[in-house]
Amino acid sequence: MKARSKFILWVAALYAALLAVPAALGVLLAAGLPAGEQEAFLAIVAERAPVLAFAALILLFVSVGAVKWLFDQYLTAVHALAEQTGVVLGANAALRVTTQGGREVAEAAAAINRLADAHRALRLEFELRAKEAGARLEVERNRLAALMSELSEGVLVCNAEGRILLYNERAKALFAAGATSATRAVAALVGLGRSVFALIDRDQIAHALEKLQRLHQPGAVPPSTRFVIATAAGRLLKTRAAPFVDSAGAVAGIVLALEDVTGLLDQEAARRGLLQALAAGVRAPTANIRAAAENLAAYPDMDAARREQFVQIVAAESKGLSQQLDVALREYADALKAHLALEDMRAVDLLGVVRQRIGALLGMPCELEAVDEELWLRVDSFAFVQAIAFLATRLHDGYAVQRLRFSARAAGGHAELDMGWDGSAVASEALSLWEDEPMRAGAEQTPLTLRDVLERHGGEVWYQATELAGARGAQFRFLLPAGEAVTAPGRVAAAPAESRPEYYDFDLFRESGATRALQERRLSELVYTAFDTETTGLEPSAGDEIISIGAVRIVNGRLLKNEVFERLVDPRRALSRASAAIHGIGADALQGQPVIEQVLPSFHRFCEDSVLLAHNAAFDMRFLQLKETSSGVRFTQPVLDTLLLSAAVHPNHADHRLEAIAARLGLRLIGRHTALGDALLTGEIFLKLLPLLAARGVATLGEALAASRETYYARLQY
Amino acid sequence: MAKKVLIVDDELNIVAALEFLLRKSGYDVMAAQNGDEALKRVESFAPDLVLLDVMMPRISGYEVCRRMRERADWKHIKIIMLSAKGREAEVSKGVSLGADLYVTKPFSNKELVGKIGELLAGA
Secondary structure: OOOHHHHHHHHHHHHHHHHHHHHHHHHHHHHOOOHHHHHHHHHHHHHHHHHHHEEEEEHHHHHHHHHHHHHHHHHHHHHHHHHHHHHHHHHOOOOOOOOOOOOOOOOOHHHHHHHHHHHHHHHHHHHHHHHHHHHHHHHHHHHHHHHHHHOOOOEEEEEEEEEEEEOOHHHHHHHHOOOOOOOOOHHOOOOOOOEHHHOHHHHHHHHHHHHHHHHHHHHHHHOOOOEEEOOOOOEEEEEEEEEEOOOOOOOOOEEEEEEEOOHHHHHHHHHHHHHHHHHHHHHHHHHHHHHHHHHHHHOOOOHHHHHHHHHHHHHHHHHHHHHHHHHHHHHHHHHHHHOOOOOEEEEEEHHHHHHHHHHHOOOEEEEEEEEEEEEEEEEEEHHHHHHHHHHHHHHHHOOOOHHHOEEEEEOOOEEEEEEEEEEEOOOOOOHHHHHHHOOEEEOOEEEHHHHHHHHHHOOOEEEEEEEEEEEEEEEEEEEEOOOOOOOOOOOOOOOOOOOOOEEEOOHHHHOOHHHHHHOOEEEHHHHEEEEEEOOOOOHHEEEEEEEEEEEEEEEOOEEEEEEEEEEEEOOOOOOHHHHHHHOOOOHHOOOOOOOOOHHHHHHHHHHHOOEEEEEOOOHHHHHHHHHHHHOOOOOOOOEEEHHHHHHHHHHOOOOOOOHHHHHHHOOOOOOOHHHHHHHHHHHHHHHHHHHHHOOOOOOOOOHHHHHHHHOOHOOOOO | OOOOOEOOOHHHHHHHHHHHHHHHHHHHHHOOOOOHHHHHHHHHHHOOEEEEOOOOOOHHHHHHHHHHHHOHHHHOOOEEEEEOOOHHHHHHHHHHHOOOOOEEOOOHHHHHHHHHHHHHOOO
């Protein structure tokens, strides 16, 4: 029953009781009187009617006053206490209840606060214990996280339903690679709890899973299967899929290791092209030359004109052959350069390894001088370091060289890398001899020669005498293929114990899938997209437009701050000064940004398969709905509103603005009035509201929607 | 007096052709079949220009070039390196070691004679 109805009922009851007593007395008195006196009594009553009516009015005031006092001092006060106690229990253990109610209520409040203190102390102790217990697990998880982030391969792990349980930044980068603005949204689809089928064809995954399930034998080495997929941006990813098994030994999901092979396949195609070009281009002229030459050899007495003809054929065809060869080699020069074992590496990093290796092996100091920081090499780093170590060993053992210096710079399409030393010149033929020896450095010996390593790189080395500031010295100059800068995948800083990277969620293993209707699913297990918009004004129907959208995902009760959507939008209209004062976005910032028809489809994909969450959602949804026709996307998923949910949890609080709720729930306000900042705050509020909703028996999405509908604010229309 | 050219290559077919071509072009020609022999012939024949093949057994054309450039009294001798390879790195190496020109096989007789003429005219 609403507080107002209750109030009226109480007043009515008290008033009725107050009126009933004198009325009953009057009736009893009158009933005991003889007939004549009864008439006289009624006449007196009738005569005194105004006085009696006045008395009844007084009684009404007294009733209202008494009930109001009772409500204020006790009933409402107790309600408020109950709500505050709920917050203390559910959301903000640091909050202490206050009351303006009567003395007894104040005593109760004090008792509740003592209880809250005890509760908090217990809770803190419990949390401490839980934290200690979780710390070990956390360390393991962080180790895994660090390991994953260091992998050069992209990794995606999904459960048997195709939901992503784990991914690393490299995987995200692979799907983002080469993306244009039209395909950029796909990279954002790498996210916890998201369907892997948005990235990789469903049949491909199903086929791999089926194959793995068939091959899987408990206790045996896990099988794996390979296939190549194309990303939305057209990159080719070599994918290795392996199963992982649950404790019962059944295949519970699939691990996908991804590697970009676009370049390799291009090179492979180029090599094939070169071979074909050579085969086709060389056969015909060779045949012609051979036929003519064999004729010349077999018939030395042929007439002069015939001889001249064959000689011309040989001359012309061999010229053509030379040209064919030149063209093919020039055209496919890149294909010959590349080698599968070569990787792009920064020269300064490679030389760092060299220095360490030579230091450990020979105790020889190495200086890195003038190494271009931006220089990248394409090297087989292992073989190359081995080669340098081998040369250093030779110089150290044979020529007593004590110190080496290295420098490197770009030189045309190559990189020049110098390995220099002071003093002793090396016998001129030494390098030639060393080039063909099997390399040996320390205990390591390999059948490879320095020449092999150089051939593999398409590189060269030679000896040069140098003179540096009057001091005689010498150096080996290497010419190696230059590489391309590799953009490192975003590194995860060593995560402190309490903040494990958010792109791991093994709790999703328990994902029960689409077996239950959405409405019946528990709020705590749904995936949400908390979002907010900033707009040019408050009236969408009068032409106000969205200027930014921010959103963040919530999966398994965790706000995933790594998985966000943030876009500015060109509103194609002027900004009002009042709105600019709120969101602080100037017209300059919006110029050249995509328009809403471009942004909404991306946002639609970002929030697909999730429940939308916004504060005062009716406002934001109205803006989205007005763009349905022009953008071609409809947002049909369920929408929850933190304003309505807050009102459902705290019906006796009037203020349900974002900051008021945040203060009530003990949340800090950061980045207010940016779309992403408000979306994050909305998400945090929602997570705090969840236990309070549960305490009120609101546990499923259906119940939350029903509770929202009941709240007063639901009637607001934009 | 005719200018002297030394041809160094272990492939006799090309030596025969080049010898014939250069004699016809008016040069005094001698041939060597490996690096050791080449260095001896430079000493005895004192050529104005050496046509030097890169790929030879034992002492490579690079090594011959490097050793020739170590001798101050041979500084004036022009060196044209010939190679069936001809990757960028090899050309750089040849030029760095002191070759005047790096020509990849197959080449046009006419162009080669033209280049030899240019180098010797500038000498």
